[in-house]
Amino acid sequence: xxxxxxxxxxxxxxxxxxxxxxxxxxxxxxxxxxxxxxxxxxxxxxxxxxxxxxxxxxxxxxxxxxxxxxxxxxxxxxxxxxxxxxxxxxxxxxxxxxxxxxxxxxxxxxxxxxxxxxxxxxxxxxxxxxxxxxxxxxxxxxxxxxxxxxxxxxxxxxxxxxxxxxxxxxxxxxxxxxxxxxxxxxxxxxxxxxxxxxxxxxxxxxxxxxxxxxxxxxxxxxxxxxxxxxxxxxxxxxxxxxxxxxxxxxxxxxxxxxxxxxxxxxxxxxxxxxxxxxxxxxxxxxxxxxxxxxxxxxxxxxxxxxxxxxxxxxxxxxxxxxxxxxxxxxxxxxxxxxxxxxxxxxxxxxxxxxxxxxxxxxxxxxxxxxxxxxxxxxxxxxxxxxxxxxxxxxxxxxxxxxxxxxxxxxxxxxxxxxxxxxxxxxxxxxxxxxxxxxxxxxxxxxxxxxxxxxxxxxxxxxxxxxxxxxxxxxxxxxxxxxxxxxxxxxxxxxxxxxxxxxxxxxxxxxxxxxxxxxxxxxxxxxxxxxxxxxxxxxxxxxxxxxxxxxxxxxxxxxxxxxxxxxxxxxxxxxxxxxxxxxxxxxxxxxxxxxxxxxxxxxxxxxxxxxxxxxxxxxxxxxxxxxxxxxxxxxxxxxxxxxxxxxxxxxxxxxxxxxxxxxxxxxxxxx
Numbered sequence: 001x002x003x004x005x006x007x008x009x010x011x012x013x014x015x016x017x018x019x020x021x022x023x024x025x026x027x028x029x030x031x032x033x034x035x036x037x038x039x040x041x042x043x044x045x046x047x048x049x050x051x052x053x054x055x056x057x058x059x060x061x062x063x064x065x066x067x068x069x070x071x072x073x074x075x076x077x078x079x080x081x082x083x084x085x086x087x088x089x090x091x092x093x094x095x096x097x098x099x100x101x102x103x104x105x106x107x108x109x110x111x112x113x114x115x116x117x118x119x120x121x122x123x124x125x126x127x128x129x130x131x132x133x134x135x136x137x138x139x140x141x142x143x144x145x146x147x148x149x150x151x152x153x154x155x156x157x158x159x160x161x162x163x164x165x166x167x168x169x170x171x172x173x174x175x176x177x178x179x180x181x182x183x184x185x186x187x188x189x190x191x192x193x194x195x196x197x198x199x200x201x202x203x204x205x206x207x208x209x210x211x212x213x214x215x216x217x218x219x220x221x222x223x224x225x226x227x228x229x230x231x232x233x234x235x236x237x238x239x240x241x242x243x244x245x246x247x248x249x250x251x252x253x254x255x256x257x258x259x260x261x262x263x264x265x266x267x268x269x270x271x272x273x274x275x276x277x278x279x280x281x282x283x284x285x286x287x288x289x290x291x292x293x294x295x296x297x298x299x300x301x302x303x304x305x306x307x308x309x310x311x312x313x314x315x316x317x318x319x320x321x322x323x324x325x326x327x328x329x330x331x332x333x334x335x336x337x338x339x340x341x342x343x344x345x346x347x348x349x350x351x352x353x354x355x356x357x358x359x360x361x362x363x364x365x366x367x368x369x370x371x372x373x374x375x376x377x378x379x380x381x382x383x384x385x386x387x388x389x390x391x392x393x394x395x396x397x398x399x400x401x402x403x404x405x406x407x408x409x410x411x412x413x414x415x416x417x418x419x420x421x422x423x424x425x426x427x428x429x430x431x432x433x434x435x436x437x438x439x440x441x442x443x444x445x446x447x448x449x450x451x452x453x454x455x456x457x458x459x460x461x462x463x464x465x466x467x468x469x470x471x472x473x474x475x476x477x478x479x480x481x482x483x484x485x486x487x488x489x490x491x492x493x494x495x496x497x498x499x500x501x502x503x504x505x506x507x508x509x510x511x512x513x514x515x516x517x518x519x520x521x522x523x524x525x526x527x528x529x530x531x532x533x534x535x536x537x538x539x540x541x542x543x544x545x546x547x548x549x550x551x552x553x554x555x556x557x558x559x560x561x562x563x564x565x566x567x568x569x570x571x572x573x574x575x576x577x578x579x580x581x582x583x584x585x586x587x588x589x590x591x592x593x594x595x596x597x598x599x600x601x602x603x604x605x606x607x608x609x610x611x612x613x614x615x616x617x618x619x620x621x622x623x624x625x626x627x628x629x630x631x632x633x634x635x636x637x638x639x640x641x642x643x644x645x646x647x648x649x650x651x652x653x654x655x656x657x658x659x660x661x662x663x664x665x666x667x668x669x670x
Contacts (some may be wrong), residue, residue, distance in 0.1 A: 014034075016035040023060070028253040029252060031066060094413075100121075104528070105530075128476055135507070168233050170221040170238065183546065189201065206593055229259070244310075292574070328386045329352070329386075355390055436452045436640060438455065443640060447652055447653075462486070491513060522541065541557075543561050545619070569601070601616050602616075622656075
């Protein structure tokens with residue numbers, strides 16, 4: 001027997017952006033589905049589910065033995081946490097099997113009030129290593145959705161070393177930015193991807209030799225199903241809550257077959273998947289560590305025409321086997337037990353009475369009890385016990401059957417004590433701290449060293465001249481030892497503080513003995529998140545740049561705000577610079593991306609040739625310091641990316657003097 005055949009099959013998890021799509025997923029053989037309620041999910045543009053539809057969805061899922069996961073995977077403001085908690089309480093009591101959460105604050109509140117609710121860490125939490133799994137386990141999570149950029153090698157490392165389950169995406173659209181690390185739509189277009197409103201700027205044309213340098217083909221791991229089974233992941237996730245029921249049905253059907261037959265897709269199956277939906281074909285680049293130009297693709301007219309030819313989905317035709325056991329004894333209530341999978345229900349009915357001329361037989365009883373019609377079931381086997389010369393009318397037998405089927409279909413109701421949400425007290429107190437991060441050590445001026453209390457440099461560029469380092473935004477398990485050695489070196493050369501932008505990197509920093517400071521990449525959006533980071537040992541944190549000044553004030557604690565600098569908009573695993581510039585320009589920090597309106601976005605290289613796209617305009621609040629004071633923002637953080645030395649000094653002097661800059665800037669909204 002091959003190695004992968006010794007492994008149990010992972011769960012097949014399908015998207016359900018609408019009730020029809022949910023039915024399609026079930027009919028095609030999904031083991032589980034995921035969908036959003038009316039709010040707080042990252043596909044707010046999907047049809048989603050009303051409360052009535054939620055109740056029906058849970059009943060349908062559980063009737064077919066399918067698990068139902070509800071997405072609460074957006075960031076929430078302080079004033080919204082109570083409503084999120086009520087939503088979690090409602091969907092859990094109705095029958096949800098788990099909640100998929102992206103906001104550390106939401107997870108913290110849910111786990112504190114309802115510790116029995118099962119939590120899955122959304123890919124929006126940017127988890128990509130086993131250390132993230134270990135920390136999330138302590139925070140109440142039982143599963144982590146790994147970043148789509150994770151290779152097979154690193155998936156295996158996670159499974160082997162993490163105490164919680166691994167879920168991976170196997171099919172569907174790819175964001176070019178690491179999930180949870182994209183601010184492009186929010187900062188430039190006013191539609192936050194972290195709040196479920198992404199406008200997809202990655203799919204737009206840009207100037208240069210490749211008009212679509214950010215548009216990736218859809219992900220497809222269908223050829224790799226045996227390796228995925230062998231890796232030991234718990235769940236295979238299909239992306240597509242914005243897709244049609246027909247898409248869900250066709251894609252789920254293919255992966256169901258591949259899993260059941262423990263094999264990879266053949267050429268015909270890949271062509272079929274491509275005809276259902278593709279952007280010029282598929283990519284498996286991240287999974288096999290072949291990251292390059294071939295990953296790019298756009299949706300052509302031919303692709304769209306192919307998709308129009310998908311067969312229409314009608315209704316669930318799938319039937320689930322059940323067994324029945326019935327007992328009819330004179331003077332005793334009739335009993336009927338139906339069993340489906342691991343679930344079993346027993347109902348009672350009228351007592352049979354003495355027969356006059358047509359006693360009840362096993363055959364006649366079975367005729368009535370096996371009429372399952374449009375129910376989700378078909379009868380696989382039956383055991384009927386009749387004692388004595390008894391009789392029960394057909395109408396009573398039918399009523400007994402209907403009562404049992406209704407009980408079997410119904411979701412188990414969880415009794416949760418409704419609790420009134422009380423926001424935690426603001427932890428810690430903000431300092432009057434001035435900090436800055438520089439992309440290049442040779443841009444740090446004497447004026448900057450005098451002005452800032454802390455200066456952070458990228459770990460791979462650290463030269464011992466500052467007291468802080470920036471931990472790489474992404475550290476896969478295969479890169480962990482290298483990063484650990486760099487951290488040791490930085491500590492020995494004088495580094496004291498580490499900007500940490502991923503929960504999975506906290507252990508690395510603690511092991512070295514550096515003081516962790518939460519970077520803006522942790523998406524601190526509310527007081528719950530702030531308190532959770534403080535409890536984890538973070539000395540302070542930089543707030544999400546998506547927040548307004550009043551929202552920042554409400555969070556409190558040892559918080560800082562980005563008061564100067566071009567905001568990092570996208571964190572790319574795939575080098576985009578090669579698509580519109582040269583490696584020479586990349587090394588000099590002069591690569592730029594120009595959109596169709598002529599707006600220029602700087603692009604810099606990060607550790608391991610990852611790219612960061614920066615905003616065209618810097619945020620600047622130097623001439624608005626009275627507003628910063630008004631809203632309690634005394635910790636002020638600067639980002640220096642493309643600025644040369646004379647610009648650095650000019651910006652510091654202008655900020656200190658409260659003067660405006662001589663060019664357009666972006667403001668933190670009041």
